Amino acid sequence: MATLYQLKPRFQGLLRPLTERLADAGVTANQVTLGAAGLSVALGALLSFAGDIRPLFLLLPLFLFIRMALNAIDGMLAREHRQASKLGQYLNELCDVVSDAALALPFLFVAPFQPWAVLGFIFVSFLAEFAGVLGQAAGVGRNYAGPLGKSDRAFGIGALGFLVGFGIDFTEIFLIAFPLLTLLALATVANRVRLGVQA
DSSP states (O other): OOGGGHHHHHHHHHHHHHHHHHHHHTTHHHHHHHHHHHHHHHHHHHHHHHTTOGGGHHHHHHHHHHHHHHHHHHHHHHTTTTTTHHHHHHHHHHHHHHHHHHHHHHGGGGGTHHHHHHHHHHHHHHHHHHHHHHHTTTTSSOOOOSSHHHHHHHHHHHHHHHHHHTTOOOEEEEEEHHHHHHHHHHHHHHHHHHHHHHH
């Protein structure tokens, strides 16, 4: 099933010159991974404590694009500049789920989003990434199948941040947004398990 992840090779091509300059400057893949996670947690905390200052949510779509770039850069540093390591694999997976949770949590404090729906989405997103990683344990490789991969989740959260930040009243959409994203994440879990078993 098609996901935004399929655009990654083209995106990486655009970022390759910057990645090479970072490698020349001694920047490591693990530093980029940890930096992206730290920025995600910091932004999530800022938005959580300032939930009533809705224009700040406009930072979400901008930052999520930057985070996507940082995720691509750390991967290229690891693969193309011989920085791959077992520690890096752990950091990459753990920092991704921590960052995802940190950037979704602020919606807990914004009406009319329902806390149970936001928390449910975060939990099922964890399961989706876990199902993807289990492909490695099963010997079939990391699974990035959709319909709601990491990049797709980021797009959804960024779009909601855009709407909240501009104060656009889409109450009906807001009420179904996280339940819908959760259903898509559940489909992603099922799809990744199915493809892993069939491989």
